[in-house]
Every structure is written in C-alpha cells, then in structure tokens.
Amino acid sequence: MSMVVAGEAPATEVTPRSGGRGKSYPRYVGGKVLGSLGSLAFMLVVNFFLFRVLPGDPARTLGRGRFTTPEQLAEFNRTHGLDQPLVEQFFTFLRNTFTGDLGVSIKYNVPVSELMLDRMWPTLLLVGTSTILSTVIGIWMGIHQAWKRDSFLDRSTTGTALTLYSMPEWWLGLVLIAVFSVGIGPIPGIFPTGGLDSGAVGQSAIEHGLDVAWHLVLPVFTLTLAYLAEYSLIMRASVLDELGEDYLTTARAKGLRDIQVRNNHAVRNAMLPATTVIALNLGFVVSGAITIETVFSIPGLGLLSTEALQTPDYWVLQGTFLFASGAVIFANLAANLLYGLLDPRVRS
Amino acid sequence: MTAPTETPVEAGRLSTRQLSWQRRRQALARGWAEFRRHRSGMVGLGIMVAFVLVALCAPLLASADGLSVTKATGGVLESPSGKFWLGTDESGRSVLTLLIWGSRISLLVGLLATVISMVIGTLIGLLSGYFTGWAGSILYRFTEWFLVIPFLPLAIILATVLGRSLFNIALVIGITTWPSTALLIRSQTLSIKERPYLERARVLGAGRAHQIGRHILPNVMPMVFANTTLTVAAAILSETTLSFLGLGDPTRVSWGTMLDSAYSVGAMTTGSWWFFLPPGLCVVAVVLAFTLIGRALEEVLDPRLRGR
Numbered sequence: 327m328s329m330v331v332a333g334e335a336p337a338t339e340v341t342p343r344s345g346g347r348g349k350s351y352p353r354y355v356g357g358k359v360l361g362s363l364g365s366l367a368f369m370l371v372v373n374f375f376l377f378r379v380l381p382g383d384p385a386r387t388l389g390r391g392r393f394t395t396p397e398q399l400a401e402f403n404r405t406h407g408l409d410q411p412l413v414e415q416f417f418t419f420l421r422n423t424f425t426g427d428l429g430v431s432i433k434y435n436v437p438v439s440e441l442m443l444d445r446m447w448p449t450l451l452l453v454g455t456s457t458i459l460s461t462v463i464g465i466w467m468g469i470h471q472a473w474k475r476d477s478f479l480d481r482s483t484t485g486t487a488l489t490l491y492s493m494p495e496w497w498l499g500l501v502l503i504a505v506f507s508v509g510i511g512p513i514p515g516i517f518p519t520g521g522l523d524s525g526a527v528g529q530s531a532i533e534h535g536l537d538v539a540w541h542l543v544l545p546v547f548t549l550t551l552a553y554l555a556e557y558s559l560i561m562r563a564s565v566l567d568e569l570g571e572d573y574l575t576t577a578r579a580k581g582l583r584d585i586q587v588r589n590n591h592a593v594r595n596a597m598l599p600a601t602t603v604i605a606l607n608l609g610f611v612v613s614g615a616i617t618i619e620t621v622f623s624i625p626g627l628g629l630l631s632t633e634a635l636q637t638p639d640y641w642v643l644q645g646t647f648l649f650a651s652g653a654v655i656f657a658n659l660a661a662n663l664l665y666g667l668l669d670p671r672v673r674s
Numbered sequence: 675m676t677a678p679t680e681t682p683v684e685a686g687r688l689s690t691r692q693l694s695w696q697r698r699r700q701a702l703a704r705g706w707a708e709f710r711r712h713r714s715g716m717v718g719l720g721i722m723v724a725f726v727l728v729a730l731c732a733p734l735l736a737s738a739d740g741l742s743v744t745k746a747t748g749g750v751l752e753s754p755s756g757k758f759w760l761g762t763d764e765s766g767r768s769v770l771t772l773l774i775w776g777s778r779i780s781l782l783v784g785l786l787a788t789v790i791s792m793v794i795g796t797l798i799g800l801l802s803g804y805f806t807g808w809a810g811s812i813l814y815r816f817t818e819w820f821l822v823i824p825f826l827p828l829a830i831i832l833a834t835v836l837g838r839s840l841f842n843i844a845l846v847i848g849i850t851t852w853p854s855t856a857l858l859i860r861s862q863t864l865s866i867k868e869r870p871y872l873e874r875a876r877v878l879g880a881g882r883a884h885q886i887g888r889h890i891l892p893n894v895m896p897m898v899f900a901n902t903t904l905t906v907a908a909a910i911l912s913e914t915t916l917s918f919l920g921l922g923d924p925t926r927v928s929w930g931t932m933l934d935s936a937y938s939v940g941a942m943t944t945g946s947w948w949f950f951l952p953p954g955l956c957v958v959a960v961v962l963a964f965t966l967i968g969r970a971l972e973e974v975l976d977p978r979l980r981g982r
Contacts, residue, residue, distance in 0.1 A: 361815075361818070364815065365818065365822055369819075369822075369823070372823070376832075376835060377831075488962060488965060492957075492958050492961035492962040493954075493961075494911055494914050494915055494918070496915070497957070500936075500937065500950055500954070501950075501951070501954070503942050503943075504942040504943075507942075508942060609824075610824055613826040613827060616826050616827070616830075617915060617919070620919070631830060632830075635830055635834060635919065638834050643830065643831055644831075646827060647824075650824040650827040651824055651827070653824075654822045654824050655822050658822050
C-alpha cells in the first residue's frame with residue numbers, strides 16, 4: 327500500500343498545450359534524464375544529512391551506548407571520518423558512494439556493498455516473479471471486469487480487489503502461514519513456514535532449485551495478491567475511460583466483432599496508464615519486499631534492512647535506502663521514457 | 675453604523691455573504707444527495723462511524739485497567755471464553771480490551787498523519803500551481819523529489835533517528851505522503867487559475883493572497899476533502915506496518931503493535947488465531963471504509979469518474 331500512494335501519481339506532466347509544439351523524442355529524453363539526475367543529487371543529500379545532521383551528534387546515535395571511554399568515541403569518530411568538517415565529509419561520502427564503498431556493516435563486519443549484492447538475488451527472485459504474475463493476471467482481470475461492467479463477476483472481483491488493497495500484505499502472509507504452513511485443526515500444513523531453502527546438504531542443482539521454488543510459493547502468492555489488486559483496479563479504470571470513446575462506436579459500426587473492438591482498440595489505448603504504473607512500481611522492489619521478507623524470513627534486501635533496524639546497523643540502513651531510492655528514480659525515468667515513446671502527446 | 679445614503683438590505687434580499695453561504699449549503703446538500711446514491715460509499719461511512727464511536731466510547735466499553743500487564747487477570751494466550759470474548763494475549767490481557775483501546779491510537783495516528791500530509795500537500799500544491807516562475811518550478815521539483823523517496827525505507831530511517839513516539843510516527847507518515855496530494859492540488863490550481871472569474875479578480879486588483887485564499891483555495895477544498903479520506907486509509911495502513919516492524923510507540927497499544935506482539939510470540943504457529951486475526955480484520959475494515967468513502971467522494975466531485 328505504501329508504494330501505491332506514490333504509484334498513483336506518476337511524476338509525468340500530462341498537460342497537452344494548445345498549439346501542440348511537440349518536442350522531438352531525443353530532446354524529451356534529455357530533459358527527463360536531467361530531471362532524474364537532479365532527483366539523484368537530492369537523494370544523495372538527503373541520505374547524507376539524515377544520518378549526520380538530524381540526530382545532533384552522530385557518534386552518540388550511531389554507537390548508542392557502545393562507547394564507555396572518550397578514547398573509544400574519538401576512535402569511532404576517526405574511523406568514520408566524523409572528525410572532519412561537514413563539507414569535507416559530504417565530498418568523501420560522494421566519492422565513496424560512487425566507488426561503491428558504502429561502509430562496513432556493524433553487525434556482520436563485512437562491506438555493506440558486498441552484503442547487499444549477496445542479498446539482492448532472493449529479493450529480485452521474489453519480487454520479479456510476483457510482478458510478472460500479478461501483471462499478467464491483473465491486466466487480464468481488469469480488462470474483463472471493465473468490459474462486463476456491473477456484472478456479477480465485475481462486482482465481486484472489484485470488491486475482492488478493494489479488500490486486498492486495504493489489507494496489510496504482511497498480515498495476509500501471516501494468515502496464509504497459519505493456514506497453509508501450520509494447518510488448521512486436523513488439516514496439516516503443506517508449505518514451509520519460512521526461509522529460502524531447507525538447508526539440506528548434498529542437493530543437486532535441480533533439487534535445490536525445486537526446494538527454493540517450494541519455499542517461495544507462499545511469499546510469491548502473497549505478494550502477487552497484493553500487487554494484483556492494484557494492477558487490476560488500474561487496468562479496469564483505464565479501460566472504463568475508453569468505453570465511451572467515439573472510436574469504439576466507429577469500430578463497432580464497421581462491423582467488428584466485440585472481441586476485436588476490445589483487444590485491438592480499447593485495450594491498446596488503455597494499456598498506456600497501466601504500463602506506466604507498472605514500470606514505476608518496479609522501482610519499489612525493496613520497499614515491497616521489506617515486510618514479506620520479514621514475515622517469511624527470506625534473506626533478501628528487505629530482511630536485511632529490518633534486521634539492521636534491531637542493531638541499529640546504520641551503514642546497512644543507509645545502503646539499502648540508497649539502493650531503494652536509486653531504484654525508484656531509475657524506474658521513474660524508465661516509466662517517463664516509455665510513456666513518451668508510446669504517447670507523443672506528453673512530449674510537449 | 676450604516677451611512678444614510680446606503681439602502682438597507684431589503685427583506686427577502688440577501689447580502690452577498692448570506693448569498694454565498696446559502697449557495698455553499700445548497701452545494702453541500704446536492705453533494706450529500708449524490709453521495710447517498712453510492713451504496714459502497716454509504717457502507718464505508720457506516721463502518722467508519724461505528725469504529726469512531728467505539729474509539730470515542732472506549733472507556734465505557736472496557737476499563738483502561740485491562741491495558742496494564744500487571745493487572746492482567748487471564749492466563750497466557752487463553753482461547754476465547756465467556757469471560758474473555760476474544761481470548762487473552764501473551765501477558766493475560768483481554769484481546770477485546772486491547773482491540774477497543776487500540777482503535778483510538780490507530781485512528782488518532784491516521785488522522786494526525788493525514789492532517790500533516792494535507793497541510794503540507796495543499797500548501798505546496800497551491801503555491802507551485804499558482805506561481806509560474808522559478809518559485810513554482812522549484813516547488814514542483816521539490817514535490818517530484820519527495821515523490822520518488824521510497825516510503826518504507828525512509829520511514830524506517832526517520833523512526834530510528836527521531837525515536838519511537840506517537841507523534842513521530844504520524845510525522846513520518848505525514849512527510850512521506852504529502853507529495854501525491856501536492857501534485858493533485860497543483861493540477862487543480864493550474865486549471866482554476868485560467869478561469870474567467872480569476873481573470874476578473876486580477877483585473878479588479880485582487881492581490882495574490884486574496885486570489886489564492888478567497889478564490890482558488892475554496893475551489894480546491896472539495897478535492898482536498900476527497901483526497902483526505904484516501905490518505906487516512908493509507909496512513910492507518912502505514913501505522914500498522916511501522917508498528918509491526920517495531921517502530922511504533924512502545925508505551926501505547928495500537929492494532930499494529932498488537933500484531934507485532936502476536937508475531938513475536940508466534941501466535942500463527944501456536945494456533946492462537948484470536949490474537950492475530952481480530953486486529954488485522956479491524957485494520958482491513960477501517961481502511962476499506964475510508965477507501966470506499968474516498969472513491970465515492972471522488973465520483974461525486976468528478977463526474978468523469980462516474981460509473982467506476
């Protein structure tokens with residue numbers, strides 16, 4: 327739901343001006359890339375100041391209760407460069423970030439970038455699979471709901487989608503664990519309660535793959551349901567927007583079959599907003615996975631950041647935040663470029 | 675004192691102020707009539723009113739003593755019985771009591787966050803739409819930047835840095851949700867600004883503050899209102915998620931903190947459904963209610979959306 331809020335208002339400016347002096351596509355791309363670079367710069371500044379300025383004394387916050395002597399404190403300040411002037415610290419931060427040096431995890435004592443690279447694959451696997459599934463099913467559902475609007479099917483599925491949309495996705499995960507992993511009463515649970523694999527030794531690659539797939543069934547199902555609700559609602563709304571259009575009447579008057587009117591005319595236009603929202607949402611990979619990974623204990627980036635919360639492992643938090651916001655900026659740019667390509671009107 | 679040359683207001687004729695109030699009342703009545711036709715919106719309103727009543731009457735429904743761990747009378751994770759209708763939690767407190775009192779915190783944080791989000795969003799949206807020059811574009815860029823900050827990671831960091839309290843949670847939700855409101859208000863402002871009556875006001879010498887305060891703001895208010903109910907839904911969901919991740923106010927019970935403790939004691943694996951099911955269902959009901967109201971309001975205000 328958190329990502330929904332932002333996802334609903336893509337940062338694309340759709341104000342078709344009269345006169346219609348559309349820019350060429352390369353110029354449009356250039357403008358958008360510049361805008362993204364601006365966002366990236368802002369992100370870096372936020373990232374830097376969040377950890378160094380807000381809490382007052384960073385050393386005290388960073389090492390909450392871990393320093394007993396002034397020497398230890400001074401040592402900490404030196405290793406983290408906190409004894410330098412703020413401006414200098416900022417440039418060091420920039421240089422380190424661009425060279426992939428995100429600091430060392432307090433808890434694991436390994437470089438944050440290495441840690442994150444390790445933890446990225448489970449997240450991509452989980453979110454990627456769920457996104458593909460929910461996109462395909464959600465778009466299909468949205469089209470059918472809108473085309474048979476107010477039918478029993480439309481009413482019941484839209485109601486279900488709205489309910490799912492109002493549900494914390496991790497709570498749905500908890501309920502599914504209780505039902506399918508633990509089992510109710512005499513019915514035994516069939517799926518594992520969490521983790522990415524059973525950790526058995528001597529598995530072949532295929533066995534391991536199947537093991538991982540088996541463990542991912544419930545989390546993927548949960549996340550798919552959560553995304554599905556949003557995508558089907560968006561697709562339904564976009565198709566409904568097209569329903570009253572004249573070109574559909576024309577298509578019907580030409581004698582096209584209903585299914586042709588739907589697939590070749592209405593859906594083609596309705597795909598535009600849906601494409602943008604899905605592209606935008608891809609950026610919220612990490613945010614989407616945080617709660618689900620926590621509930622199902624999948625060792626991905628999301629679980630990494632909630633674990634870092636307990637320590638608190640500031641450099642890991644900073645690293646995951648940087649990755650998360652970078653992904654959103656990138657996805658935003660991709661969505662804008664895609665929209666500009668698909669719909670020349672927005673380039674003006 | 676009325677100057678003698680001025681004719682007093684005749685009976686039956688109204689002053690401009692009275693007239694505008696009358697018109698506003700009529701518009702409100704029309705809107706209400708339109709809203710009443712939405713069955714889902716009315717259902718949402720009913721659910722919302724019920725929950726608000728429960729939250730307001732919490733002291734009458736359950737004694738506040740039930741929240742104290744030391745005064746707990748039940749056993750650990752007792753299943754529902756005549757004495758404890760919804761069983762007990764891991765410290766022997768009645769889940770029903772926690773649920774009733776938790777509704778207060780969940781709704782309060784939701785409303786507080788919404789107010790913060792609405793004030794920032796409306797202000798920045800209005801100004802960035804009204805001012806065309808560099809000031810407007812800076813505000814617009816600013817909105818865009820905030821829009822791409824991923825909510826949960828930022829909220830986690832802010833909650834860690836600011837500390838865990840009720841107001842901080844609301845603040846975190848507020849400052850991460852305002853950009854979508856700002857964009858909506860901005861686009862409304864842009865369209866209202868071009869209308870003839872504003873041109874007329876400008877020609878008559880109305881200042882910027884007058885134009886924004888007396889003409890644009892009243893016209894975007896209905897949209898703000900519809901957006902508010904949707905934001906409350908999002909804010910309550912966010913509060914639940916943040917509390918579940920252990921970032922909630924540790925001294926107060928909300929539905930989110932209940933789910934957090936249910937998760938930590940493993941209520942799912944021990945089959946203590948009465949501990950993790952009711953808070954979640956309450957969240958779903960309240961969020962759904964606000965979403966339904968918001969959608970119905972949007973349709974009332976924007977005829978293009980009708981039939982969705």
